Amino acid sequence: MTLTELRYIVTLARERHFGRAAEKCHVSQPTLSVALKKVEQRFGITLFERSSADVRLTPIGEQIAAQAERVLEESARLQEIARQGKNPLVGPLRLGVIFTIAPYLLPRLIPSLHARAPDMPLHLQENFTVRLGEQLRRGELDAIVVADPFVEPGIVTGALYDEPFAAILPSGHPLTAKEILAPRDIVGENLLLLGPGNCFRDQVVQACPQLSEPGGTEGAREGSSLETVRHMVASGAGMSIVPISAALSWPAQDELLQLRRFSEPGPQRRVVVAWRASFPRPQAIDALRQAVADALPASAVPVRR
Amino acid sequence: MTLTELRYIVTLARERHFGRAAEKCHVSQPTLSVALKKVEQRFGITLFERSSADVRLTPIGEQIAAQAERVLEESARLQEIARQGKNPLVGPLRLGVIFTIAPYLLPRLIPSLHARAPDMPLHLQENFTVRLGEQLRRGELDAIVVADPFVEPGIVTGALYDEPFAAILPSGHPLTAKEILAPRDIVGENLLLLGPGNCFRDQVVQACPQLSEPGGTEGAREGSSLETVRHMVASGAGMSIVPISAALSWPAQDELLQLRRFSEPGPQRRVVVAWRASFPRPQAIDALRQAVADALPASAVPVRR
DNA sequence: GGGTGTCAATAGTCATTGGCTATCGAAAAT
DNA sequence: ATTTTCGATAGCCAATGACTATTGACACCC
Numbered sequence: 001m002t003l004t005e006l007r008y009i010v011t012l013a014r015e016r017h018f019g020r021a022a023e024k025c026h027v028s029q030p031t032l033s034v035a036l037k038k039v040e041q042r043f044g045i046t047l048f049e050r051s052s053a054d055v056r057l058t059p060i061g062e063q064i065a066a067q068a069e070r071v072l073e074e075s076a077r078l079q080e081i082a083r084q085g086k087n088p089l090v091g092p093l094r095l096g097v098i099f100t101i102a103p104y105l106l107p108r109l110i111p112s113l114h115a116r117a118p119d120m121p122l123h124l125q126e127n128f129t130v131r132l133g134e135q136l137r138r139g140e141l142d143a144i145v146v147a148d149p150f151v152e153p154g155i156v157t158g159a160l161y162d163e164p165f166a167a168i169l170p171s172g173h174p175l176t177a178k179e180i181l182a183p184r185d186i187v188g189e190n191l192l193l194l195g196p197g198n199c200f201r202d203q204v205v206q207a208c209p210q211l212s213e214p215g216g217t218e219g220a221r222e223g224s225s226l227e228t229v230r231h232m233v234a235s236g237a238g239m240s241i242v243p244i245s246a247a248l249s250w251p252a253q254d255e256l257l258q259l260r261r262f263s264e265p266g267p268q269r270r271v272v273v274a275w276r277a278s279f280p281r282p283q284a285i286d287a288l289r290q291a292v293a294d295a296l297p298a299s300a301v302p303v304r305r
Numbered sequence: 306m307t308l309t310e311l312r313y314i315v316t317l318a319r320e321r322h323f324g325r326a327a328e329k330c331h332v333s334q335p336t337l338s339v340a341l342k343k344v345e346q347r348f349g350i351t352l353f354e355r356s357s358a359d360v361r362l363t364p365i366g367e368q369i370a371a372q373a374e375r376v377l378e379e380s381a382r383l384q385e386i387a388r389q390g391k392n393p394l395v396g397p398l399r400l401g402v403i404f405t406i407a408p409y410l411l412p413r414l415i416p417s418l419h420a421r422a423p424d425m426p427l428h429l430q431e432n433f434t435v436r437l438g439e440q441l442r443r444g445e446l447d448a449i450v451v452a453d454p455f456v457e458p459g460i461v462t463g464a465l466y467d468e469p470f471a472a473i474l475p476s477g478h479p480l481t482a483k484e485i486l487a488p489r490d491i492v493g494e495n496l497l498l499l500g501p502g503n504c505f506r507d508q509v510v511q512a513c514p515q516l517s518e519p520g521g522t523e524g525a526r527e528g529s530s531l532e533t534v535r536h537m538v539a540s541g542a543g544m545s546i547v548p549i550s551a552a553l554s555w556p557a558q559d560e561l562l563q564l565r566r567f568s569e570p571g572p573q574r575r576v577v578v579a580w581r582a583s584f585p586r587p588q589a590i591d592a593l594r595q596a597v598a599d600a601l602p603a604s605a606v607p608v609r610r
Numbered sequence: 611g612g613g614t615g616t617c618a619a620t621a622g623t624c625a626t627t628g629g630c631t632a633t634c635g636a637a638a639a640t
Numbered sequence: 641a642t643t644t645t646c647g648a649t650a651g652c653c654a655a656t657g658a659c660t661a662t663t664g665a666c667a668c669c670c
Contacts, residue, residue, distance in 0.1 A: 043387040046585030051459050052666045056444045060390035067383040078372040082348040085365035139361045280351030357637045
């Protein structure tokens with residue numbers, strides 16, 4: 001059973017003439033003749049009654065030809081699907097972004113990516129790095145935006161930008177006296193951290209020497225999101241460290257909150273996009289990376305490609 | 306595009322494992338591997354994302370696999386149609402019978418043929434020989450029962466039986482005095498004939514010498530069917546000649562009508578079945594001929610095969 | 611009634627295809 | 641580090657499907 005054979009059947013059924021049908025199929029008359037004879041003896045059925053006058057369909061041939069036409073129709077639809085699926089920038093991209101980046105990156109990223117790839121809708125998810133990583137490996141997500149380092153077998157990454165950290169302090173806090181902070185200024189301060197699971201928490205801990213010692217985070221207060229931390233700081237519960245892109249998205253004139261940058265080279269993290277090495281639409285990843293480059297959060301530091 | 310390839314796609318989509326899928330398709334793993342790679346590069350699409358962990362369908366692959374399944378489904382239905390159409394004694398036989406035979410043959414033929422080929426319904430038509438011949442040539446009928454000779458290009462015939470003629474006379478007609486008639490007894494009698502178009506009319510004319518002379522049928526009265534002729538004879542309008550199978554189907558004790566046979570060898574006609582030489586179900590014709598042999602009209606003379 | 615033309619079937623040849631075995635290479639698991 | 645797993649590759653071969661040239665059957669026509 002071959003689709004070519006079915007095409008022969010259908011064409012001959014229409015033309016009722018071997019020569020013309022062969023021409024329509026772009027084959028020679030003997031080819032058509034032999035092919036149909038083969039089909040008939042494979043089925044054990046005569047599909048066409050040949051007399052010198054003309055070629056007629058038998059009743060069973062009529063049924064077969066009709067059904068063959070249906071098969072060809074469906075296979076044509078298949079080819080159409082394949083044709084339309086050819087463009088890698090068509091079809092959804094399932095993107096995961098960690099909690100501490102999503103709210104500050106996506107508002108600028110989405111329109112930028114939409115401009116580059118209007119037929120690639122985003123299916124978005126915000127979550128912790130570990131959850132995103134699992135889903136990426138399982139093929140439930142196509143790409144995730146996380147903090148470097150992100151090393152997993154079968155997963156490759158590309159840098160997006162560097163994101164400096166900044167301190168937020170309640171108005172009147174002693175450290176607000178300094179325009180620029182040094183990392184060691186933090187030592188001994190009452191530091192608010194994100195809850196466990198947020199990779200940003202670990203990055204802050206790494207960046208602040210005293211916190212990485214055993215028991216260093218004991219007694220530290222925790223917030224469940226950067227927004228919670230911001231409000232806790234504003235209410236005087238202590239100071240905190242946040243990505244500067246988050247801080248700059250907040251109202252600059254907040255009377256209760258002061259922002260201080262660190263002296264260079266201050267603490268920062270690198271934001272990367274990760275995807276399966278086997279992901280078949282690298283062009284979609286490229287588009288994403290370029291869209292991010294065009295839509296960098298305020299104060300992010302571009303990475304040279 | 307091959308149905309085999311589609312089968313590969315569908316199976317791999319189900320198994321998500323080249324080795325197992327290959328086994329299910331009864332081919333080697335490299336065969337499957339190569340075939341799918343070929344399909345993918347022909348389409349210009351990646352259907353399956355292979356990682357060392359497992360094989361996953363891409364979104365477009367999902368669509369393709371679903372459509373491929375539909376194609377295979379339709380092609381399976383095609384094969385099913387072919388399988389069922391294999392028996393030549395299944396499916397209708399379009400049979401034509403001339404007016405002067407149908408009413409006397411069919412009542413016995415139909416049950417006989419039904420017993421031999423219960424799944425071959427008869428599509429029946431009664432008509433003149435010429436009409437039946439046209440439809441047979443055009444493929445609108447599969448077989449026709451007519452009187453010999455019936456010679457047409459591309460048409461072959463087989464004898465069914467010989468049918469003697471008999472005379473019917475109104476009671477009291479002088480010829481009723483004889484038990485057996487000689488053909489020359491008819492000369493000068495007032496003979497009722499069938500209307501033009503009925504081949505039986507021509508056969509009677511041929512059988513009766515004086516009628517075939519120019520102007521021999523002038524003044525002969527005509528009836529439109531054997532039944533009409535019968536009633537015309539019964540009402541005293543003249544005598545007639547009919548096939549004995551017709552006469553014997555009539556009530557034997559009809560007081561108004563007398564039946565007389567001819568002395569051997571009397572006039573008769575041979576009844577044959579005709580079909581296109583290219584008709585693809587000769588077994589159906591065989592069944593028909595055997596059914597006729599089993600259901601000969603009364604007084605018909607069987608023909609040795 | 612013997613050419614003539616038409617049309618499908620057959621013969622013979624050849625390139626392509628689709629399948630196999632054996633082996634490789636990458637990645638995980640032990 | 642070694643072994644195992646699994647898909648990809650290489651190389652080979654038989655089967656397939658297409659071609660050209662020709663035959664055979666059948667109407668048609670002068």
